[in-house]
Amino acid sequence: MGFKTNFVLGAAAIAAAATSYSIPTSVEAADYYKGKTLSVIVGRGPGSGADSTARAFARYWTKYIPGNPKIVVRNMKGTPTYNFIYQKAKPDGLTITFTPYDPVSQLTKRKGFKADYSKMPFVGSLYNAALIYITTDQIKDPYNLKGIKGAKYGGQGPTGRFDLLGRFTMEILGADFKYLTGFGGAKKVLNAMRRREVDIQTIGLNLYRLSAEKPLVKTGKAVPLYYMPFPGHTGLAGSFFGGLPSFEDYYKKVHGKAPSGKQWEVFQWATSTLNAMSYSAFLPPKTPSAQRDILRAAYAKVVKDPKYLAEQKKMFGYNLPYVNPALGAKIVGNMMNASQAHRDYLTAWLAEGAKHRIKKKKKKK
Numbered sequence: 001m002g003f004k005t006n007f008v009l010g011a012a013a014i015a016a017a018a019t020s021y022s023i024p025t026s027v028e029a030a031d032y033y034k035g036k037t038l039s040v041i042v043g044r045g046p047g048s049g050a051d052s053t054a055r056a057f058a059r060y061w062t063k064y065i066p067g068n069p070k071i072v073v074r075n076m077k078g079t080p081t082y083n084f085i086y087q088k089a090k091p092d093g094l095t096i097t098f099t100p101y102d103p104v105s106q107l108t109k110r111k112g113f114k115a116d117y118s119k120m121p122f123v124g125s126l127y128n129a130a131l132i133y134i135t136t137d138q139i140k141d142p143y144n145l146k147g148i149k150g151a152k153y154g155g156q157g158p159t160g161r162f163d164l165l166g167r168f169t170m171e172i173l174g175a176d177f178k179y180l181t182g183f184g185g186a187k188k189v190l191n192a193m194r195r196r197e198v199d200i201q202t203i204g205l206n207l208y209r210l211s212a213e214k215p216l217v218k219t220g221k222a223v224p225l226y227y228m229p230f231p232g233h234t235g236l237a238g239s240f241f242g243g244l245p246s247f248e249d250y251y252k253k254v255h256g257k258a259p260s261g262k263q264w265e266v267f268q269w270a271t272s273t274l275n276a277m278s279y280s281a282f283l284p285p286k287t288p289s290a291q292r293d294i295l296r297a298a299y300a301k302v303v304k305d306p307k308y309l310a311e312q313k314k315m316f317g318y319n320l321p322y323v324n325p326a327l328g329a330k331i332v333g334n335m336m337n338a339s340q341a342h343r344d345y346l347t348a349w350l351a352e353g354a355k356h357r358i359k360k361k362k363k364k365k
Helices: 011-017 049-064 078-087 103-107 161-173 186-194 205-217 237-241 247-255 262-274 289-302 306-316 325-336 340-354
Strands: 003-005 037-042 070-075 095-097 122-126 130-135 151-154 177-180 200-204 222-227 279-282
Touching (some): 037 049, 049 070, 049 205, 049 289, 049 306, 078 095, 103 340, 122 325, 130 205, 151 161, 161 247, 186 200, 200 205, 205 222, 262 340
Parallel strands (some): 151 200
Antiparallel strands (some): 095 279, 130 200, 130 222
């Protein structure tokens, strides 16, 4: 049994790590992973919430996979992660994602996104709750919505759920903000918050607890506003967020009434369809059920391991809810069955958001 970390940004290096492919019989399945290496692909950079979560999980995953394979966590950039798994990775059970679920890209047929979630065997997922916070350069009282003037919202990418949730809610609130997207990762937005280049961020609770709460909120440089609703995990929000209000309760507080209208309706649909799972493990299409079932069973054991849960809670202050295969299939099914009206609305709305992509600075030679 062993664990090794390795940062790789290219699909070629990942492909080279794959071993010869063979489909085991049911008799051989129990020993299939013995002496093998399992590549876990994270579509975010080193030190991100996704990366930290994946590496902590991997240390325990190998313990429960029969044969105790070596697990190597590798980093790629966003979209290529799922494209690689879908198009190039061998269906031998030795390459798997552990990265943010990106249903919007498939739903809206985003250019460059080639994967089809309905054809990739789902193993399991962890849900990463999210909240939105703002610098106190803008407002010190979180309910002083009118005090927000031209706030810069830092986004990762228009189709990402954090951008979607943050932009939707700020627009529904009627906040005076400027949407800037294309930072390419939550950690990069967080660093921009620290440098005061942006004022608002939607952030996963894990990264917030790990890298934002103490240096920004506890020091009075930022203040949280509200958390995003996450259907399917009811009853957990209170233990995660304490006294922080949900978006709907925040809206009622500042406007004196419940949110309504077309955008609110679409947001409610998007929340239940696109915001139900986060760090998701998918295998390449046509991966045999034997490997899928081995990895599923081991995944389910990790999320019950007391030592793992204690380590995760120590890192983030809470335990990420588990999305089992049955719920995962339902979530993917909801996305696949989305109405054309919702697809059209999102496509047009995201196209508008893409106009606000920041220009990347050219690296000095």
